[in-house]
Amino acid sequence: xxxxxxxxxxxxxxxxxxxxxxxxxxxxxxxxxxxxxxxxxxxxxxxxxxxxxxxxxxxxxxxxxxxxxxxxxxxxxxxxxxxxxxxxxxxxxxxxxxxxxxxxxxxxxxx
Amino acid sequence: xxxxxxxxxxxxxxxxxxxxxxxxxxxxxxxxxxxxxxxxxxxxxxxxxxxxxxxxxxxxxxxxxxxxxxxxxxxxxxxxxxxxxxxxxxxxxxxxxxxxxxxxxxxxxxxxxxxxxxxxxxxxxxxxxxxxxxxxxxxxxxxxxxxxxxxxxxxxxxxxxxxxxxxxxxxxxxxxxxxxxxxxxxxxxxxxxxxxxxxxxxxxxxxxxxxxxxxxxxxxxxxxxxxxxxxxxxxxxxxxxxxxxxxxxxxxxxxxxxxxxxxxxxxxxxxxxxxxxxxxxxxxxxxxxxxxxxxxxxxxxxxxxxxxxxxxxxxxxxxxxxxxxxxxxxxxxxxxxxxxxxxxxxxxxxxxxxxxxxxxxxxxxxxxxxxxxxxxxxxxxxxxxxxxxxxxxxxxxxxxxxxxxxxxxxxxxxxxxxxxxxxxxxxxxxxxxxxxxxxxxxxxxxxxxxxxxxxxxxxxxxxxxxxxxxxxxxxxxxxxxxxxxxxxxxxxxxxxxxxxxx
Numbered sequence: 001x002x003x004x005x006x007x008x009x010x011x012x013x014x015x016x017x018x019x020x021x022x023x024x025x026x027x028x029x030x031x032x033x034x035x036x037x038x039x040x041x042x043x044x045x046x047x048x049x050x051x052x053x054x055x056x057x058x059x060x061x062x063x064x065x066x067x068x069x070x071x072x073x074x075x076x077x078x079x080x081x082x083x084x085x086x087x088x089x090x091x092x093x094x095x096x097x098x099x100x101x102x103x104x105x106x107x108x109x110x111x
Numbered sequence: 112x113x114x115x116x117x118x119x120x121x122x123x124x125x126x127x128x129x130x131x132x133x134x135x136x137x138x139x140x141x142x143x144x145x146x147x148x149x150x151x152x153x154x155x156x157x158x159x160x161x162x163x164x165x166x167x168x169x170x171x172x173x174x175x176x177x178x179x180x181x182x183x184x185x186x187x188x189x190x191x192x193x194x195x196x197x198x199x200x201x202x203x204x205x206x207x208x209x210x211x212x213x214x215x216x217x218x219x220x221x222x223x224x225x226x227x228x229x230x231x232x233x234x235x236x237x238x239x240x241x242x243x244x245x246x247x248x249x250x251x252x253x254x255x256x257x258x259x260x261x262x263x264x265x266x267x268x269x270x271x272x273x274x275x276x277x278x279x280x281x282x283x284x285x286x287x288x289x290x291x292x293x294x295x296x297x298x299x300x301x302x303x304x305x306x307x308x309x310x311x312x313x314x315x316x317x318x319x320x321x322x323x324x325x326x327x328x329x330x331x332x333x334x335x336x337x338x339x340x341x342x343x344x345x346x347x348x349x350x351x352x353x354x355x356x357x358x359x360x361x362x363x364x365x366x367x368x369x370x371x372x373x374x375x376x377x378x379x380x381x382x383x384x385x386x387x388x389x390x391x392x393x394x395x396x397x398x399x400x401x402x403x404x405x406x407x408x409x410x411x412x413x414x415x416x417x418x419x420x421x422x423x424x425x426x427x428x429x430x431x432x433x434x435x436x437x438x439x440x441x442x443x444x445x446x447x448x449x450x451x452x453x454x455x456x457x458x459x460x461x462x463x464x465x466x467x468x469x470x471x472x473x474x475x476x477x478x479x480x481x482x483x484x485x486x487x488x489x490x491x492x493x494x495x496x497x498x499x500x501x502x503x504x505x506x507x508x509x510x511x512x513x514x515x516x517x518x519x520x521x522x523x524x525x526x527x528x529x530x531x532x533x534x535x536x537x538x539x540x541x542x543x544x545x546x547x548x549x550x551x552x553x554x555x556x557x558x559x560x561x562x563x564x565x566x567x568x569x570x571x572x573x574x575x576x577x578x579x580x581x582x583x584x585x586x587x588x589x590x591x592x593x594x595x596x597x598x599x600x601x602x603x604x605x606x607x608x609x610x611x612x613x
Contacts, residue, residue, distance in 0.1 A: 020278070032277055039281040043288035069178075070288060073240055077284050080247045084277060087254060091266070091273060098263040107267060 005045040012038035025092045025102040036081040040074040115169040115182040118192045118231040126224035135217040147200040154193030161186045166600035183237030187587040191234045194444045206349030226252035239297040265345035272342035279328035286321045300601035303594045306375040330362025333392035344407040348455030356448025371591035386426030390520040393419030397527030406454040406464045424505045427512040434588035435504035442497040449566035470542035491529035497574035
């Protein structure tokens with residue numbers, strides 16, 4: 001599983017980077033959404049396999065269990081990601097309203 | 112002893128009170144000012160109780176300290192908390208004077224308090240993931256403040272700021288994950304203890320590089336500084352003072368904390384790289400500042416230059432170098448934000464902050480000129496003002512570490528700083544071009560000058576009382592570098608609460 005997760009995270013980071021570097025705002029938005037998900041998946045994969053290890057919150061030893069701490073971490077990260085994504089949608093929409101274009105090149109060329 | 116939570120809780124409570132306060136009005140302003148004063152007082156109290164090198168620890172939620180979140184306040188954090196509260200107080204009161212409550216945006220006050228809560232949590236936290244949360248609190252408030260009163264042009268320049276910081280946040284989460292899988296804990300003290308026991312490992316250097324990248328984005332380290340000089344000048348002056356004075360310094364503080372306390376001191380080539388990049392940052396910031404034709408632009412580019420100088424001193428990784436970085440950091444907090452405020456007052460008098468349309472201020476308002484001169488010369492490092500002592504220590508630390516190139520570069524950057532300060536001085540205060548109006552009849556400038564004078568007095572005190580000031584800085588740097596002491600303090604707390612380590 002570790003290899004597949006690593007590959008998936010790699011692909012997601014690649015796609016996200018590609019999309020963020022595009023000119024269209026919609027693509028940039030999707031790029032950021034995928035980027036946060038890639039980062040969350042990466043942290044999730046840090047739990048590792050439960051082989052013989054027990055989670056630090058369980059006091060009795062020897063109960064095989066996936067380390068829940070990374071899950072707690074990405075729970076926080078997902079919530080923060082939600083808020084930021086909502087903000088980003090509004091920011092990009094406002095940018096679109098100002099110039100009536102979703103193309104970053106047209107937006108940033110000097111009038 | 113729950114005092115380490117006070118600097119975070121106070122702004123949070125104030126933010127909630129002012130957010131749900133029915134109507135905007137003078138009462139809300141009094142509450143805010145009183146709360147900021149209280150935050151400053153708490154900061155002073157923390158400095159007094161940590162001064163001889165004591166570390167205050169508070170575990171939240173009664174978890175065993177390595178799993179739960181701990182707040183750790185040492186001298187370095189305490190002084191940062193105090194200075195941040197002071198700058199925020201001055202900037203906020205300046206904002207009150209600038210605009211009557213009826214026409215100022217009602218959300219500005221609570222958002223500034225949320226921003227402060229994030230900043231103070233960054234200073235007080237002892238946990239890497241909590242640091243991420245603090246960063247997000249700070250960043251989201253700063254996004255909101257950046258776009259709150261923005262017009263088309265401002266929004267356009269706010270977007271790169273948001274985009275770059277979003278990318279930085281994603282990298283930060285990855286860094287947290289890597290640290291957790293490497294060390295099995297996210298607690299600063301836990302990481303520090305394991306790095307003390309561990310052999311030198313390439314992976315640790317890699318993780319350190321990732322974290323340095325994240326904090327470098329926040330601090331504006333070359334080549335990650337490009338978001339800064341265009342997005343900051345779109346802010347209103349009081350916010351600009353807070354952002355320019357405090358927000359980038361948070362990045363520098365975290366780099367100092369991470370390299371000094373958390374990560375191993377032996378990171379191979381990493382520190383040399385940091386030194387090189389810091390020198391380029393300082394030079395690029397200095398040259399960029401000269402290219403800007405308006406005060407806010409010049410001062411914003413100067414932030415980059417100053418950050419470079421601080422990180423240059425950090426990269427020596429000697430107690431003296433770190434003390435020099437800490438000294439410049441503190442001096443900059445006071446001086447930079449007051450320069451923004453003075454520039455704002457000058458722009459108010461001239462009704463423009465474009466250097467070619469300003470002038471005639473020295474003959475009309477000499478006191479503003481004196482304030483500017485004191486702060487600008489201090490920034491450039493003219494003795495006996497506060498900037499000089501920091502630079503003197505950088506040069507000494509650099510010569511002791513044998514980094515002659517970096518020392519020469521840092522002196523060259525001072526000349527660049529002086530050049531652009533003189534540029535503002537000549538255009539704004541000395542020039543008497545025809546057709547420039549100075550609105551001395553506007554009563555606000557007197558009160559504004561009075562408020563800024565508070566920060567000028569603080570920076571003068573830092574310069575003239577350099578002996579005591581440098582002693583505090585050296586003590587703080589020693590505390591930051593003392594990994595064993597930090598670990599011991601947190602573990603003592605752990606023993607007291609009867610927690611277990613897995």
